[in-house]
Amino acid sequence: MKQVLVIGSGISGLACAIRCAKLGLRVELVSPYPSERSQSVMAAGGINAVTDRCEAGDSVACHIEDTLKGGGFLAGRDAVTGLCGHGAEIIRYLESIGTVFSVNAQGRPNYRAFGGQTYKRTYYCGASTGKQIVTALVMEARRFEAAGLICRRLRSCFHSALIEDGVCHGALLFDEGSGALEAVCADALVMATGGQNALFGRTTGSTQCDGYAAGRLFTQGAELKNLEFIQYHPTTLLTPQKRMLISEAARGEGGRLFYDENGRRVYFMEDRYGPKGNLMTRDVISREIDAAGRPVFLDVSFLDGRIIDERLPEIRDLCARYAGIDIHTTPIPVQPSVHFFMGGLAVHLNHETNIRNLFAVGECASIYHGANRLGGNSLLAAIYSGNVAAEAIAGRSGAGKHPDFGKMLREERGKLEKRRQTDSRFPVMYVRDMVAETMQKQLGIVRSEKNLADGLEDVDYCISVAERINYDPNVMPYFNYSLPALLTLARATLQCALFRRESRGAHYRCDYPETDAAYQCATLIAYNGGEPRTRLDKEGEYES
Numbered sequence: 001m002k003q004v005l006v007i008g009s010g011i012s013g014l015a016c017a018i019r020c021a022k023l024g025l026r027v028e029l030v031s032p033y034p035s036e037r038s039q040s041v042m043a044a045g046g047i048n049a050v051t052d053r054c055e056a057g058d059s060v061a062c063h064i065e066d067t068l069k070g071g072g073f074l075a076g077r078d079a080v081t082g083l084c085g086h087g088a089e090i091i092r093y094l095e096s097i098g099t100v101f102s103v104n105a106q107g108r109p110n111y112r113a114f115g116g117q118t119y120k121r122t123y124y125c126g127a128s129t130g131k132q133i134v135t136a137l138v139m140e141a142r143r144f145e146a147a148g149l150i151c152r153r154l155r156s157c158f159h160s161a162l163i164e165d166g167v168c169h170g171a172l173l174f175d176e177g178s179g180a181l182e183a184v185c186a187d188a189l190v191m192a193t194g195g196q197n198a199l200f201g202r203t204t205g206s207t208q209c210d211g212y213a214a215g216r217l218f219t220q221g222a223e224l225k226n227l228e229f230i231q232y233h234p235t236t237l238l239t240p241q242k243r244m245l246i247s248e249a250a251r252g253e254g255g256r257l258f259y260d261e262n263g264r265r266v267y268f269m270e271d272r273y274g275p276k277g278n279l280m281t282r283d284v285i286s287r288e289i290d291a292a293g294r295p296v297f298l299d300v301s302f303l304d305g306r307i308i309d310e311r312l313p314e315i316r317d318l319c320a321r322y323a324g325i326d327i328h329t330t331p332i333p334v335q336p337s338v339h340f341f342m343g344g345l346a347v348h349l350n351h352e353t354n355i356r357n358l359f360a361v362g363e364c365a366s367i368y369h370g371a372n373r374l375g376g377n378s379l380l381a382a383i384y385s386g387n388v389a390a391e392a393i394a395g396r397s398g399a400g401k402h403p404d405f406g407k408m409l410r411e412e413r414g415k416l417e418k419r420r421q422t423d424s425r426f427p428v429m430y431v432r433d434m435v436a437e438t439m440q441k442q443l444g445i446v447r448s449e450k451n452l453a454d455g456l457e458d459v460d461y462c463i464s465v466a467e468r469i470n471y472d473p474n475v476m477p478y479f480n481y482s483l484p485a486l487l488t489l490a491r492a493t494l495q496c497a498l499f500r501r502e503s504r505g506a507h508y509r510c511d512y513p514e515t516d517a518a519y520q521c522a523t524l525i526a527y528n529g530g531e532p533r534t535r536l537d538k539e540g541e542y543e544s
């Protein structure tokens with residue numbers, strides 16, 4: 001029986017594992033924490049799909065065009081057509097396994113309006129869409145666990161891929177409980193490790209998603225794509241611990257952005273973009289808030305109190321808890337914050353990377369969102385990509401006999417052991433904080449050659465400090481061994497942002513403010529033996 005190793009158990013990892021099991025493949029599902037603690041549970045707003053119950057006038061074709069346009073026409077049409085074309089099937093599947101979407105008095109879906117969409121097409125489950133979908137998928141996965149087709153490995157982290165002659169044969173896994181490093185061979189390795197939030201420090205997302213896997217695979221030969229496209233969500237509430245997301249749902253229900261000018265409210269988005277101004281795409285609103293240069297507020301207080309209590313209870317509660325604000329009466333102070341990563345591992349339409357038998361799904365793969373993601377499209381992409389990868393793996397013959405990776409395992413164990421014995425007591429977290437500060441500062445909403453070059457200099461300094469750190473016993477081994485790859489990823493991200501001398505979607509260069517047709521393709525970066533090389537995907541290597 002073919003063996004598949006899936007790293008990460010959020011929505012994309014679960015979807016892939018379940019589809020693999022249905023196709024008769026045996027899956028090991030690896031993550032440090034249970035699915036119920038993955039970032040996917042934080043998704044509150046909803047999932048986009050055009051079904052037979054859609055708003056009058058809507059169509060899959062319109063969903064495709066909105067997605068391509070929202071993404072600055074950088075995503076491949078074939079990929080987006082596949083994604084949007086499967087929306088209805090995915091909603092039916094989720095309903096069949098117990099996801100209950102909110103409905104109106106007539107029993108029809110209570111679609112929500114999300115940014116950059118011509119029609120309302122966002123399905124949601126109260127204020128906890130991600131949680132509900134994860135719960136349904138976890139229950140579904142359990143059936144296959146009972147049948148022995150899915151085996152969970154918890155407290156386990158990805159270390160590196162087992163690659164020989166351009167073919168992937170599995171991964172080295174680090175067990176956080178025992179501290180052991182183990183080689184696990186498989187016919188296919190599927191990365192489902194989410195975005196790169198922790199590389200940026202405080203974001204709306206989970207610190208479990210740090211980009212380490214992408215950074216490590218990059219050094220092992222996997223190509224990365226569109227790293228410069230980092231989505232700032234326009235409406236977040238700043239708290240000392242975290243950036244709390246004020247979901248687009250608030251604007252979907254009618255919430256209005258404004259700032260104060262001499263005691264007068266200026267509804268700047270509506271003034272500039274008309275009645276749908278508050279639902280422009282996230283890149284546009286974030287830039288407008290940044291340009292306003294003064295405190296901006298989101299007002300929902302004029303809505304019927306029942307709408308707030310029924311459709312926005314999470315926002316109501318988090319504003320009360322973290323800012324002491326009653327949103328029934330008081331506007332919410334909002335700021336843009338890092339939220340989502342359009343870039344990641346470059347994959348073909350079947351979700352395979354440039355390394356045979358190495359796949360990537362969900363947020364860690366870069367394929368559907370181009371230069372800017374539409375809200376509600378990423379839950380759809382997480383499930384769709386998991387299914388696509390599973391089908392591709394099932395459709396090919398197994399790798400046969402795996403090479404002996406004993407030597408590599410012994411070497412990596414030796415490196416870990418050596419580091420442990422040479423305790424330098426230098427705080428790893430200090431370097432992680434330094435790099436996060438640089439990334440936030442230099443890869444902000446508005447960028448320039450100068451600040452990106454400064455960012456590279458800062459990261460190079462972090463790399464030189466990290467080279468002097470052997471082992472910090474005050475943090476988990478994972479934080480020790482992951483640091484070099486994180487810094488490599490940070491460097492690659494800045495390089496991609498420097499390389500793209502134009503403005504498009506979430507990448508705005510004040511020194512190149514126009515969109516340039518010469519850049520109408522993805523940015524690719526290859527490690528190239530430690531001298532990373534950046535190029536434009538002019539040949540469409542990854543979209544056909």
Ligand SMILES: Cc1cc2nc3c(=O)[nH]c(=O)nc-3n(C[C@H](O)[C@H](O)[C@H](O)COP(=O)(O)OP(=O)(O)OC[C@H]3O[C@@H](n4cnc5c(N)ncnc54)[C@H](O)[C@@H]3O)c2cc1C
Nearest residue numbers: 008009010011012040043045046158194362363376378379
């Ligand atoms: C606050 C918030 C709200 C959102 N709301 C919406 C929404 O309403 N609609 C929408 O479409 N999208 C939304 N998104 C985006 C969406 O939730 C994510 O893109 C999606 O859930 C990602 O799923 P995933 O399976 O790719 O990754 P995740 O759910 O992030 O799962 C990643 C998994 O990988 C594991 N992992 C990470 N690193 C390692 C490692 N080194 N070794 C082993 N395992 C590892 C993690 O533990 C986890 O199990 C939201 C995001 C946030 C942060």
